[in-house]
Structures are given as C-alpha cells and as structure tokens.
Amino acid sequence: MPVRCTIGVDVGTSSSKGVLVDESGSILAQATRGHEVSRPRTxxxxxxxxxxxxEFVSITRELLAEVPDAEVTGVGVSGMGPCVLLGDADGTPVRPAILYGVDTRAGAQITAMTDELGVPELTRVGGSVLTSQAGGPKIVWIREEDPEAWARARRLFMPASFLALRLTGAYVLDHQSASQVSPLYDIEAERWHAPWWERFAAPLEAPALQWAGDIAGTVTAAAAAQTGIPEGVPVITGTIDAWTEAVSVGAHGAGDLMLMYGTTMFLVATVEETLRTPSMWTTAGAFAGTRNLAGGLSTSGALTAWLKDVTGSDYPQLLAEAETSGPGARGLLMLPYFAGERTPIQDPDARGVIAGLTLEHGRGDLYRAALEATALGVRHNVETMRQAGADIRRIVAVGGGTQGRLWLQVVSDVTGLVQEVPAITIGASYGAAFLAAGAVADTPPAIADWNPVTDTIAPDPALRDTYDALFDRYLRLYAGTADVAHELAAAQKHTAPDLAQP
Structure with a gap:
C-alpha cells in the first residue's frame, strides 16, 4: 500500500542531506552527499x-529506491545562505556561487556602498548595516571584478531557489533570503527596494518573492525524469538552512532562540518587532509578518574538525580528553576566529588566538578550549541580542553538534541558558519536509507532534563564576590582540593563493 510522504533536501556547507518523511513525521529514509567548498584565495x-x-538528483533517487512504495506528495528545499549564485537567462550558473559571511572578499564594495548610501538609510530600508553576510556587495563585486561572468548574468539564486527552478521552472526567492541580499530588500515593505536594485543589480531580473512554505510550482516532466519524483508534485519555495532548522524544532515563535550546531554556529531569535543593531542581522522570518535578529559564528564544527585533523585524532578520543581537561581547559583560552568572525564583532580580519599555552597542555585541553571558545561566542551574541531588545525566553538546540552531550553542556554552562533538545536534530532537511507537508495538507501538521522535546540541558550553577571570569578575559583578549591579528591577516592576503586551499 502506498505510503504518503514528503521529501526534504538541504544543501549545506559540507554536505547535502535528504530525508523521506511520512505524514506522522517519522523518517523513512535518509541520504547524504559530502562535498567541499573551494577556497581559491584567503x-x-x-x-x-x-x-x-x-546531489539533489542523487539523493532523491536513493531515498525513493529505499522506499519503493513511497507516494511523494510534496518536496521541500533548503540551503546555506545568503549565497550569491548568478545564472544566465536559462538559469545556468555563470560562475561559482559566493557563499555567505565566511566569504569576505567584498570589503571594498561594502565600504563604497556604505559611504554612498549612509548607515541611517541602510538600516532604515534593509534593517542592517552591510557586512560580509550581505548579498548586495557580493553582487557588486562580481560586476566589478568578474565582468565576463557579469555580462552573461541575468538571474540571482541561492541553493533553495536554484533547486526550485530546476524542479519547477519557477524563478522565485523567499522573503527571508531576500532580506539578506542587503541592501536590496525593504524590510518593512517586504519587497525589493527598486531604486537600489536598479543601482546595484541591474540588469539582473529580480526574482518573484514568496514565503518559505509557499508552493513555487510543480515538478516538470524533465525534472521528474532526472529525479524520480513524479511529475506534478508541488515544490515549496524554501529558505536558508538556519531558518529551516528553526522550523524543524519549532523555534520560530516570539521569544524563541534557535542555536544551530553545524560547520558554523548560527543563532536566530524571533522578535515581535523589527530590531536594528549594527552588531547583528535584522531579517524577515520564515513566515509572513515575522522578524528575526540573527547572528553567526564563522567557525564551530569547522574548528573542531580542524583540531581533529591537525592532531590526527578522532572525535571520541578528543571528547574524552576534553572531559578530563575540565572547565577552563587548564588555563587555556581560545578565540574561535579562525575564519574571521561574523557577529557580533563583524570583523572578517579577526584571527584565531590560543592564549595560555604551556608545555604541559595536550590536545584534550586544546579541544576543550575550542568547545569553550564557541560557547563564549554564543554568549557574546546572546548578550548583544538582549541589549538590542530581544526578549529571549526559550532556547532550542539543533544540528549535528547536538549529538555530543559535552558540547551542549559547555554551551549551557558558559551562557547560563537551559537548552531544549528535540527528538530529531538533523535539522534543515527535516524542516523542509515539514514545510512541504504543511503546504499540501488539508490540516497542516504541528511540529510538536512531529518532533517533541526529549531532553533539556541545564547549566551547572557551580561554574558560573568560572565562566563569568573567562568571558571577561575572552572580550579583553580580542581587544588586546585585534591590531596584531589584522596585520597578520593583511600579510596572509598577499601570500600565495594555495595558503587558502583546504
């Protein structure tokens, strides 16, 4: 007997993941395709x-092969962002996609656009100042630095919208993603800001705007032949992975904060009104009329993976040794800015620092310091959000990093926050499947039924003084080393390009 289900696929920084989910929220099949980003220059x-x-085609074919009696009723798409992928009139990419805030190439364009438009007008229209996270300066960078590609470019995509195009032929982008193509989106009017689109993005055609769970179109015959998904199945517009992850755990109500443990760490606070602060990102939400204050660390899982590689260890070893190291990592303090930093310092030229090293320290201490560094970064973001007016009352953890209890506990201890952990933490692909189910159902499902909270992580009050003192040192260490880090970053930009290769 056919099993009615939805497919959700998310394109992430280090892999693409897909799930096949039935109407009750049970995962029938999963598939993953690993990939690497390119770092041609620092x-x-x-x-x-x-x-x-x-990867979408490969994943969907694997999912459907695992469950031959699946009756697909809807398709959900999601992806990292904000990315800038420019395509020609047919949607064929004209150059590689420039990724989100970890790509810091557009510094000159950020400065020029800010000087031209002014901070007050930028924040009035778009909600945020321009940073490495903003899509607009990256579009301008392509126009100025890659004129051959620009001459062929006619359309703007992110991973979810590119998949929607290939599946349905619809050229659409969701409001949340559009709000991060700063400064080209009007946050209050919820539409493209035509004067600035014409000034900075023409002759690109502005994509039609929809909300994440809206139906973009249906699977075409050509897409059906490639993917195995039947022709005519509805496909949602989708959105950026962090917001789809928030949907997957029900963390999108006013007062909610989602912590996404992934290659980078992402935070999305849902607020009752538009909040503006130069340290964070003001965005539209996944659903009509919602607003977010968002932030992101440039490294988290990327930092722990780096330590695993350079020490030649595996995660179980490192976690066990980090547990033994204990709170404070035996006097080590790390700044996690190994790829620059996004919020709240907005410093692409920040660099990683490990302070307090002695000959007695080992890899377990380094790993513990890395976990604490990401936790200190989360605390810095949370405190900045609260200072901007965000009333954070509930924190939900999601993503691959939630599989390790130690990391969760360190974040709770450092921040003083209780974290809720739901039954399913695979994140954006599951959220995309849920959005698709809601788009096609007569009675949309509730995420609390699909994915209930099964664990809570409470901070250890005995460690409060320890981590309060460490947080103070964390702030002072950045202030005291920033000048030297910036000089080193400048030197790195003039070294051979292969320095930046993975």
Missing part, C-alpha cells in the same frame, strides 16, 4: 552551483 569561499542539483 577570504574567498565558493562552490559550483551545478553540484547542488547533481
């Missing part, structure tokens, strides 16, 4: 957009 992070579709 500060550049790119990816071939064609890979997104190739």
């Amino acid at each position: 500060g550049w992070v790119e990816m071939d957009g064609a890979v997104w579709w190739e």
Whole structure:
C-alpha cells in the first residue's frame, strides 16, 4: 500500500542531506552527499552551483529506491545562505556561487556602498548595516571584478531557489533570503527596494518573492525524469538552512532562540518587532509578518574538525580528553576566529588566538578550549541580542553538534541558558519536509507532534563564576590582540593563493 510522504533536501556547507518523511513525521529514509567548498584565495569561499542539483538528483533517487512504495506528495528545499549564485537567462550558473559571511572578499564594495548610501538609510530600508553576510556587495563585486561572468548574468539564486527552478521552472526567492541580499530588500515593505536594485543589480531580473512554505510550482516532466519524483508534485519555495532548522524544532515563535550546531554556529531569535543593531542581522522570518535578529559564528564544527585533523585524532578520543581537561581547559583560552568572525564583532580580519599555552597542555585541553571558545561566542551574541531588545525566553538546540552531550553542556554552562533538545536534530532537511507537508495538507501538521522535546540541558550553577571570569578575559583578549591579528591577516592576503586551499 502506498505510503504518503514528503521529501526534504538541504544543501549545506559540507554536505547535502535528504530525508523521506511520512505524514506522522517519522523518517523513512535518509541520504547524504559530502562535498567541499573551494577556497581559491584567503577570504574567498565558493562552490559550483551545478553540484547542488547533481546531489539533489542523487539523493532523491536513493531515498525513493529505499522506499519503493513511497507516494511523494510534496518536496521541500533548503540551503546555506545568503549565497550569491548568478545564472544566465536559462538559469545556468555563470560562475561559482559566493557563499555567505565566511566569504569576505567584498570589503571594498561594502565600504563604497556604505559611504554612498549612509548607515541611517541602510538600516532604515534593509534593517542592517552591510557586512560580509550581505548579498548586495557580493553582487557588486562580481560586476566589478568578474565582468565576463557579469555580462552573461541575468538571474540571482541561492541553493533553495536554484533547486526550485530546476524542479519547477519557477524563478522565485523567499522573503527571508531576500532580506539578506542587503541592501536590496525593504524590510518593512517586504519587497525589493527598486531604486537600489536598479543601482546595484541591474540588469539582473529580480526574482518573484514568496514565503518559505509557499508552493513555487510543480515538478516538470524533465525534472521528474532526472529525479524520480513524479511529475506534478508541488515544490515549496524554501529558505536558508538556519531558518529551516528553526522550523524543524519549532523555534520560530516570539521569544524563541534557535542555536544551530553545524560547520558554523548560527543563532536566530524571533522578535515581535523589527530590531536594528549594527552588531547583528535584522531579517524577515520564515513566515509572513515575522522578524528575526540573527547572528553567526564563522567557525564551530569547522574548528573542531580542524583540531581533529591537525592532531590526527578522532572525535571520541578528543571528547574524552576534553572531559578530563575540565572547565577552563587548564588555563587555556581560545578565540574561535579562525575564519574571521561574523557577529557580533563583524570583523572578517579577526584571527584565531590560543592564549595560555604551556608545555604541559595536550590536545584534550586544546579541544576543550575550542568547545569553550564557541560557547563564549554564543554568549557574546546572546548578550548583544538582549541589549538590542530581544526578549529571549526559550532556547532550542539543533544540528549535528547536538549529538555530543559535552558540547551542549559547555554551551549551557558558559551562557547560563537551559537548552531544549528535540527528538530529531538533523535539522534543515527535516524542516523542509515539514514545510512541504504543511503546504499540501488539508490540516497542516504541528511540529510538536512531529518532533517533541526529549531532553533539556541545564547549566551547572557551580561554574558560573568560572565562566563569568573567562568571558571577561575572552572580550579583553580580542581587544588586546585585534591590531596584531589584522596585520597578520593583511600579510596572509598577499601570500600565495594555495595558503587558502583546504
């Protein structure tokens, strides 16, 4: 007997993941395709957009092969962002996609656009100042630095919208993603800001705007032949992975904060009104009329993976040794800015620092310091959000990093926050499947039924003084080393490009 289900696929920084989910929220099949980004120069992070579709096709065929009696009723798409992938009039990419805030190449364009438009007007229209996270300066960078590609470019995509195009032929982008193509989106009017689109993005055609769970179109015959998904199945517009992850755990109500433990750490606070602060990102939400204050660390899982590689260890070893190291990592303090930093310092030229090293320290101490560094970064973001007016009352954890209890406990201890952990933490692909189910159901499902909270992580009050003191040192260490870090970053930009290769 056919099993009615939805497919959700998310294109992430280090992999694409897909799930096949039935009407009760049970996962029937999962598939993953690992990939690497390209770092052709220091500060550049790119990816071939064609890979997104190739992996989608491969994933959906694997999912459907695992469950031959699946009756697919809807398709959900999601992806990292904000990315800038430019395509020609047919949607064929004209160059690799420039990724989100970890790509810091557009510094000159950020400065020029800010000087021209002014901070007050930028924040009035778009909600945020321009940073490495903003899509607009990256569009201008392509126009100025890659004129051959620009001459062929006619359309703007992110991973979810590129998949929607290939599946349905619809050229759409969701409001949340559009709000991060700063400064080209009007946050209050919820539409493209025509004067600035014409000034900075023409002759690109502005994509039609929809909300994440809206139906973009239906699977075409050509897409059905490639993917195995039947022709005519509805496909949602989708959105950026962090927001789809928030949906997957029900963390999108006023007062909610989602912590996404992934290659980078992402935070999304849902607020009752538009909040503006130069330290964070003001965005539209996944659903009509909602607003977010968002932030992101440039490294988290990327930092722990780096330590695993350079020490030649595996995660179980490192976690066990970090547990033994204990709170404070035996006097080590790390700044996690190994790829610059996004919020709240907005410093692409920040660099990693490990302070307090002695000959007695080992890899477990380093790993513990890395976990604490990301936790200190989360605390810095949370405190900045609260200072801006965000009333954070509930924190939900999601993503691959939630599989390790130690990391969760360190974050709770450092921040003083209780974290809720739901039954399913695979994140954006599951959220995309849920959005698709809601789009096609007569009675949309509730995420609390699909994915209930099964664990809570409470901070240890005995560690409050320890981590209060460490947080103070964390702030002072950045202030005291920033000048030297910036000089080193400048030197790195003039070294051979292969310095930046993975």
